[in-house]
Amino acid sequence: MSAPANDPMARFRLTDQYQQLKSALHRHLISLIEERNLDIDQWEPIRVERFVNEQVRLYVMQQRLPVNQRESDALAQDARDELMGFGPIQSLVDDDTVNDIVVNGPNKVFVEREGRLSVAPVRFVNDGHVIRVIQRILAPIGRRVDESTPMVDARLADGSRVNAIVPPIALDGPCLSIRKFRKQALSADNLIERGSITAVEVEYLRQRVHNRTNLIVIGGTGSGKTTFLNLLSQWIPAGERIITVEDAAELRLHHEHVVRLETRPPNLEGQRAVTARDLVRNALRMRPDRIIVGEVRGDEVLDMLQAMNTGHDGSMTTLHANAPKDALHRLELLAGFAGYSGSENTFKGQVMSAIQLLVHVSRLPTGERRVMSITELTGASADELSFRDLFRYDLDAGRHLDLRRGAA
Structure with a gap:
């Protein structure tokens, strides 16, 4: 993880000398703008560019700065970014x-x-x-x-x-x-080309989404959970009414009947917050066919399970977990924090009836992302929920395995 070693300009931009030049130039431009009472925020970008380029040229000449044309251009670009950008x-x-x-x-x-x-x-x-x-x-x-x-x-x-x-x-x-x-969402073909998933797995998941399977995408931070949830959402049949609930709206659905809801943090007085639980509860009153929650991480888990259990089949969400078994334990933990007062066995039964499929995505040490497993819940006992992998990525062999009965 190092700066481009073969780019002299990139190295020069990191030097104290360049930073000092840039700071001095920026102060000069600010003073000039204030002295002339210029409202550059209202200018067209091309006018700002011409103004900055000319002032940088004059400044370099007047100060007799030891910079070449490429370095002068870099100063001008950085000055524009300081004035108008980030x-x-x-x-x-x-x-x-x-x-x-x-x-x-x-x-x-x-x-x-x-x-x-x-x-x-x-x-x-x-x-x-x-x-x-x-x-x-x-x-x-x-x-x-x-x-x-x-x-x-x-x-x-x-x-x-x-x-x-x-x-x-x-x-x-x-x-x-x-x-x-992302300006353009990743498609299934993109993910297949990258080796993240196979065409067989894509077709299997497409059918499960079409057939209104309740599912959860699980994975760690930066594993691509939201990206994959967005892909799954594209396979929902046209004409269904979808309500999405997110902390920060990232999902991009192109269906006709989509209502996007976003949480709101409290104000400076700590009031007027709108939580994910508030929105999921409200979504249940909006005649949804499906509810999609960007991520369950708090007490909204109980309402999401209720939605999945009360006729809103095909609902989906994501959960921070590193394996299917971890996901089920995390659901129990979140429910406990949310004040769930029923027995452990009752909760397991609710999970079993609410969720049919877990899709585990992960980012490998190489930075590549993979669908590690597609897992089906198969039953609930007094001790734990049981499940089986339908597909699994073999990390050692570097390939996806189809574990369904009769699969080649």
Whole structure:
């Protein structure tokens, strides 16, 4: 995980000399804009570009800076990003190959491409610079971070998810995470080409979704649960009424009858929050054919199971778990936290009647994502729920296995 070693410009941009030049230039431009009372926020991008390019040219000449044309162009680009964009990370936001951007401080910026983290050849000046960029990102959606509200998790206008945390909660300085919203959702063919799943598994899951199977996609953080849930959702027959419930809207369904609901955090007084449980309960009153919950992680688990048990067949959700057995234990744990007062056996029976299929997705150490198993629940006893794998990915052999009876 290192910066591009063969790109002299990338290395130059990381030097203290360049950062000092960029900071001085930025201060100069801000002073100039204020002196002339320029409202550049209202300008067309091309006008801003011409203005910055000309001022950088004059500044380099007047200060007799020892920079070549390529370095001068880099200064101009970075100056535009500081004035109109997200500063050092604007180029990463614009890069369609980048899925995630992670800032762990001024000098620790990482990107994720195809499941692999690497150091990005950008840096901030200091903690204050990081916080200013965070505030600029949050301003259009009416959010901010400060000492009284040091954490924020939100959805940007383009659908990307942003999480920011600042001191005093973040002990080593402000941190920022951006999960970019894919402009085009991955298709089944994309996943087959990447080896994430086989055509046989795709056809099996397509039929199960069409036949209104209740299922849960399980996996760890960054495993692709939401991406896979979105794929499954595309196979719901046209004409069905679908209600989606998410903390940050990521699902993209193109059906005619889709109602998208999104939770709302409490205000500064700690009031007026709208939780996932509130939304799932309300969804049950909206005449849904299916309910899709982006992720169950709290007391909404009880209402989701109720939905699956009361005629809303074909409902789906995701759950943070690393194996099918772990998923079932986690459901019990969440139900306990939610105040479930029934017996353990009764709860197992509810799970058994509510959920038919578990799809386990995972990100391998190589960064590749795989459907590790497609698992069917087969029964409930006094001790535990029983299940069997229909498909499983053999990590050692590097291939998907069809374990159904009579499968070749």
